[in-house]
Amino acid sequence: MNGSALQEIPIASLRTFKIPTPKCLDEQRAIAKALNDVDALLGAIDQLIAKKRDLKQAAMQQLLTGQTRLPGFHGKWAPLNMADNSTLKARIGWQGLTTAEYLESGPYYLVTGTDFLDGHIAWSSCHFVAAERYNQDRNIQLRPKDILLTKDGTIGKVAFVDDLPGPGTLNSGVFVIRPKNEAYDPKFFFYVLTSRIFDEFLTKLQAGSTISHLYQKDFVSFSFLAPVSVDEQAAIAEVLGDMDAELASLKERREKTRALKQGMMQELLTGWTRLISPNESHA
Numbered sequence: 001m002n003g004s005a006l007q008e009i010p011i012a013s014l015r016t017f018k019i020p021t022p023k024c025l026d027e028q029r030a031i032a033k034a035l036n037d038v039d040a041l042l043g044a045i046d047q048l049i050a051k052k053r054d055l056k057q058a059a060m061q062q063l064l065t066g067q068t069r070l071p072g073f074h075g076k077w078a079p080l081n082m083a084d085n086s087t088l089k090a091r092i093g094w095q096g097l098t099t100a101e102y103l104e105s106g107p108y109y110l111v112t113g114t115d116f117l118d119g120h121i122a123w124s125s126c127h128f129v130a131a132e133r134y135n136q137d138r139n140i141q142l143r144p145k146d147i148l149l150t151k152d153g154t155i156g157k158v159a160f161v162d163d164l165p166g167p168g169t170l171n172s173g174v175f176v177i178r179p180k181n182e183a184y185d186p187k188f189f190f191y192v193l194t195s196r197i198f199d200e201f202l203t204k205l206q207a208g209s210t211i212s213h214l215y216q217k218d219f220v221s222f223s224f225l226a227p228v229s230v231d232e233q234a235a236i237a238e239v240l241g242d243m244d245a246e247l248a249s250l251k252e253r254r255e256k257t258r259a260l261k262q263g264m265m266q267e268l269l270t271g272w273t274r275l276i277s278p279n280e281s282h283a
Helices: 011-015 025-063 131-135 188-192 196-206 215-222 232-269
Strands: 077-081 087-090 109-110 145-150 156-161 168-170 174-179 223-227
Touching: 025 232, 087 215, 145 188, 156 188, 174 188, 188 196, 188 223, 188 232, 223 232
Parallel strands: 109 168
Antiparallel strands: 077 223, 087 174, 145 156, 145 174
């Protein structure tokens, strides 16, 4: 490409492109088999992740609707209204940030919806803001166990604040949700917002219209059945959290295996590492 807007690879370029290859077909096959084995392992991990993800979705449907109860818990569930039992805060209009204020480093994290990754905050992708912007609104200064919900653009994305690597605040477009008077377990409510229960609510809210923004008033009608006991809510959240941890471990294993394959390709396809000795390959 070398500075040009290359749209295609000319055949002439391919004809002059040379790569080092083993002369012995047995050595080529040995390299291909080694890489194919890693591909098979990656495929098996992907299948296991898909299976575990399906199991989690089934568990959420059962546990978050009361179809399946955890041992030791009994009694009826009662309606829980989001608006009545939560405080929702966001950066208000006059506090709007401009991209010119985004900092590449600093002590004060700025969280946006684009920093949400698999229900968590990807802190490494966050920008930062000056101290006066962080101190501007105490209501949106993040705390552990906060629930975050996007209200602009791609609405309905959810993240849970497991931990805080440093002080953090919100950009516009994100609600922070907290229970009033410990009305519910925050992690349980996070899972409700990532389930079909909330998806169906958003679908009804958007019926017949194109909604690109969520308002606090929209949640007045969002009610769902929940355990009266906060202990039962926490127990359900713990079960689902364990399943999430298992999925995260498998994804980490997949990434390590993918990195291993890239390293093997670099070694084996350049001849830096040989599977068959040079003497053997010429035998």
